Amino acid sequence: MTLHKPSQPASGPAEESRAPGRAADEAQEGATGVLVLGDGSVFWGQGVGAEGSAVGELCFNTSMTGYQEILTDPSYAGQIITFTFPHIGNVGVNDEDVETVTPAARGCVLRCPISEPSNWRAAESLERWLDLRGLVGIAGVDTRRITRLIRDGGAPNAVVAHSKAGRFDLEALTAQAQGWPGLEGMDLAKTVSRTQTMTWDGGLWSLGQGYATQGDAWCHVVAVDYGVKHNILRSLAAIGARVTVVPATATAEEILALKPDGVFLSNGPGDPAATGVYAVPTIQGIVASGVPTFGICLGHQMLALSLGAATRKMERGHRGANHPVKDLQTGKVEITSQNHGFVVDEASLPPIAEVTHVSLFDGTNEGFRLTDKPVFSVQHHPEASPGPEDSHYLFHRFADLIRQTMGKRS
Template identity: 60%
Template sequence: MADAQPTPMSSAKPAGATGVLVLANGDVIWGRGFGAEGQAVGEVCFHTAMTGYQEVLTDPSFAGQMICFTFPHIGNVGANPDDIEADDPHALGIIVREDVTSPSSFRAVEGLDGWMKRHARIGLSGIDTRALTRRIRVAGAPNGVIAHAANGEFDIPALLAMAQGWPGLEGMDLAKDVSTEMHYGWGDKGPGGTWRLGFGYGASQAEGGEPAPLPLAGGEQKTARPHVVAIDYGSKRNIFRNLVAAGAKVSVVPATASFEQVMALAPDGIFLSNGPGDPAATGDYAVPVIRELLETGKPLFGICLGHQLLGLAVGATTTKMFQGHRGANHPVKRLSDGAVEITSMNHGFSVERDSLPANVRETHVSLFDGSNAGLELTDKPAFSVQYHPEASPGPQDSLYLFERFVGQLRNA
């Protein structure tokens, strides 16, 4: 597939074009701009989810990327302040088939066009997204520039030079750019639990109440809410909400936090978050810390980039994927019992199965391409998954992983 030649997508500028996508190979794809005016350079990828475009746009893992949505009707439910994974979008822009229409949802407080304008993000509609997706499937995720100008005037040679001059995600550490700059307690900025229709975000578990205390030796009592210290490499908020819903208390530290800074918070367990960029680049400073944390024997759980960093910490290697996995419909086989979980994924790098050491067991595998989707250590209480079990957007097949992790903390 990698050797096949993609169909050229260049076309003459049509009347009324106010947006353009210029790929590094010279393809020029015209459309109608919406959202903010301007230009942005990065990697072009496709995403197959039918819902949750606001969560996708605000996922820090999409830093440095623009998203071609395969579902044609993006924007028709508008935008609201609840369906976000960060304060601001991290995706550079979006490429869609149909024009964004007025919102058709009782939860909308503004249209997607206005929301993107307010957050300085560029949109491009009227694109043959099927053809662009096929091009990415055949030739891999290209570098490109997305641009929007109301007057329809573009300097195509300059945009092409920008696309060709961008170095690409391989070797790029973006975690530092999207991570928190200081330690904070999750829930300090508002309710910490998961969202329910009619109730909003709950402060604790599913019913909103605090768990009962656990009895200790000598008649003492300890709260049943163990303390998780989450290292933020570009985390999604709904991960922390699900940790809280499973019964944990969560503190968040920057991607560059040292072993001593993490341990000073007296964690019962460690969480390694998702995030953007090349795990090998982030691993320069993250892997030594993770190795020290593993030596404490405290339970550890990683998701997405956190999964890749755990793999690097135990001696495995990671590589950039040809086109990556991005969508809310990815089937994953759980090797312990053969069950299939439909999962949400967003990653362009993967852990190489053949590089896993003897003390690491593969736990999940992608049924799309057979790539690794989960691992656990056989000699330490540490595990991770390549996909996103927090369902934002996506199915809820894998929420049990949060309960498994918090259960480990309680048992410990």
């Protein structure tokens, strides 16, 4: 076992090396954090958050704001997030800007050290927030270099480690990164989903008033929780829906017994094909029932699987709040928020699935609707937390489908 103990403070962005077994005097001086990739690449920096180590897939997010929403997005289960925006933590954290109670991300990689918060809404520093939630991070790293590495070579396995004493077993960390199986084939929805059925009654946030409370509901929506973000549930409540949240493992019979006017298939982490083993039969039963159905992200991917289509792992994924998507039905281009590492193979969609949205970055599928059922889905995140609100109309499109179907029943 080779231990490394730097002795002097590091300055500037960390340098990369590719010799995990080298002598201690060659280690980055003063480093208390290290990022080790599966190929043996090593990035030194300053540890932030909790001490310890975490292994996962290394990805990058290009959002300039909303780091707290990103870190609490359940879809980041199994991932270490590299933030391309350099100033992360400068506005602190609070109890309102969270998307789940317990973060599922493995850790984070930052360019600049976390500064003291400067914002009237800040309740505490990001540094303390990370520590209290057991999230390991590293700052002072050349995040542009890491982003290029992921862009050119795909998302690698990695370990991020933090030791205040500056002692690291690089050989063991490299072996840990190399031995991690990766997200392909992983069902992570069960790890972040609620285990009990519950009612959600919170609405959208507004300045000076906080989150609204649920008013009179005109419809009932059942949301299947594969890792649902809070702001999605708030957006459903804001269209006037009484929202019931059910676990990822709920069956079609259990969901339909709740007599929903609409069913929502949520976002979530992991491989859609793995989660689809139990989710696809449920989705097929819901679609066959004729209940209006709306899917986002993982829900979109598994809806495609339920139709006999295929999904595939992307090399680097889409993660950020600046992704242009074209709505083929209106011709409008929306700037969207995205977080996904798998994508629907558009060529595998059946004829009854009409493509409605496409990415203007790489041409991948961003949405479809069924021509014979009140069912549609999108790959991006219209709840805009964080991100632009260009796609928020999709919740109202869902509401319109519900009204039309309720009208036919009356």
